[in-house]
Amino acid sequence: MKVVVLGCGTMGSIHAAAFSRMPDVTLAAVCDIDGERAERLASKLGTVRYASFEEMMNAVEADVVSIALPTPLHKPYVLKAAALGKHVICEKPIAASPEDAEEMIAACRANGVRLFIGHVVxxxxxxxxxxxxxxxxxxxxxxxxxxxxxxxxxxxxxxxxxxxxxxxxxxxxxxxxxxxxxxxxxxxxxxxxxxxxxxxxxxxxxxxxxxxxxxxxxxxxxxxxxxxxxxxxxxxxxxxxxxxxxxxxxxxxxxxxxxxxxxxxxxxxxxxxxxxDPYYLELAHFIGCIRSGAEPIVTEEDAKxxxxxxxxxxxxxxxxxxxxxxxxxxxxxxx
CATH class of the missing domain: 3.30.360.10 (Dihydrodipicolinate Reductase; domain 2)
Structure with a gap:
C-alpha cells in the first residue's frame, strides 16, 4: 500500500517515519510548501518530496493520503483527496466545526473512501x-x-x-x-x-x-x-x-x-x-482497517x-x- 504524507512539520514527520518502517507499506512521497523542510524529511526517510499537493498526486499513484496540516487546511485537503478516490488519514481535530466535519465525512462516503482521524490518546x-x-x-x-x-x-x-x-x-x-x-x-x-x-x-x-x-x-x-x-x-x-x-x-x-x-x-x-509507539500503533491500525474493511477504534463520527x-x-x-x-x-x- 502506497502512502503519501502532506505536511512535514512535527506530526507529519511522525507519520512519515511510522509509515517508512511499516511492513507492506511504502512511503511514496512527502509534501510541504517549505521545500527545505520537505527535502530534509525525504532525505532522512529515503523518499521523494514535492512542494505542492497537486504535483505530488499527479506524479504518485498513492492509495492513502496522510494529512498533517494546520486545522484550517484539514477540510479543503480531505475534500481534494476524497475527490481523487484516495483514503484519508487526518490529524485531529477533524475540522474547525461539526458542520465542516459532516461535509468531510459525507464527501469521503460519496467517493467510496475511508476517513480516519488521529485521536492518538x-x-x-x-x-x-x-x-x-x-x-x-x-x-x-x-x-x-x-x-x-x-x-x-x-x-x-x-x-x-x-x-x-x-x-x-x-x-x-x-x-x-x-x-x-x-x-x-x-x-x-x-x-x-x-x-x-x-x-x-x-x-x-x-x-x-x-x-x-x-x-x-x-x-x-x-x-x-x-x-x-x-x-x-x-x-x-x-x-x-x-x-x-x-x-x-x-x-x-x-x-x-x-x-x-x-x-x-x-x-x-x-x-x-x-x-x-502509540503513533505507529494508531497508523498501523488505520492501514489494517483499510485492508480489512473493519471499523476503526476511533470513528469519524467520534471525531465530529x-x-x-x-x-x-x-x-x-x-x-x-x-x-x-x-x-x-x-x-x-x-x-
Missing amino acids: RFFPEYADMSSRIEAGAIGTVGVAHAKRIGSHPGDATPWYADQEASGGVMMDLMIHDIDYMRSLFGDVKSVYALNRTGPSLDYALVTLRFHHHNAIVHLEAHWGYPGPFTTAAEFAGTSGVLRYDSSASNSLQIRRAQATASEKKVAVPSSPSYR KAVEVARAAIKSAATGQVIRLDAAEVNGEER
Whole structure:
C-alpha cells in the first residue's frame, strides 16, 4: 500500500517515519510548501518530496493520503483527496466545526473512501490500560473523573497556534484529546460548562462535562504556557475504588481499591514504551482497517462529536453559560 504524507512539520514527520518502517507499506512521497523542510524529511526517510499537493498526486499513484496540516487546511485537503478516490488519514481535530466535519465525512462516503482521524490518546498503552480496567469494573461504576494535559505554548514556535480563529485554542487543539478519550468511556455528553483564561503565551481552560451515562461528571484541565515539562494525568473515582495515572510519576498507573489485597494496590505501566509507539500503533491500525474493511477504534463520527463538545466549551467560556448538547446551541445554532 502506497502512502503519501502532506505536511512535514512535527506530526507529519511522525507519520512519515511510522509509515517508512511499516511492513507492506511504502512511503511514496512527502509534501510541504517549505521545500527545505520537505527535502530534509525525504532525505532522512529515503523518499521523494514535492512542494505542492497537486504535483505530488499527479506524479504518485498513492492509495492513502496522510494529512498533517494546520486545522484550517484539514477540510479543503480531505475534500481534494476524497475527490481523487484516495483514503484519508487526518490529524485531529477533524475540522474547525461539526458542520465542516459532516461535509468531510459525507464527501469521503460519496467517493467510496475511508476517513480516519488521529485521536492518538486511545492508542497510548496507559490510556488503553485505564479503559480496559474501567470497563472490567476494577473500580466499580465511575461517577467522577478528572484529566489534565499541560505544556508549553506551541504558538511560541508555530505562530498559527496562537491564532484562536485558526487553532481553536487550547480546548480545540489540546483538550480535545481528553474529550475524545472520555467520550470513549462514557458516551455522549449532556452538558458543558467552561472557563478560559488567555494572554500572551497563555491559554488555560477548565471544563466540566456531564454525561448521560450514570450522570458521570468529568473535569478537564488544559494549559498552554505551563513552565514545566509536558504532563498528562487522569483520575477516576468509582463506587469501589480510585484509579490514577500521572505521566510525571515513576509508577505511571495506580489503582487504589476498597479492601484490595496488597498485590492489587498498584499496577505499573511503562510511561513511554518505545516498542509500542502509540503513533505507529494508531497508523498501523488505520492501514489494517483499510485492508480489512473493519471499523476503526476511533470513528469519524467520534471525531465530529469531539469537535462538537470542544465548540460547546468555547461557547460556554465566552458566554458564561452551561451549554446543553441535547438541545444544543453549538456555534450559535439549535441542534
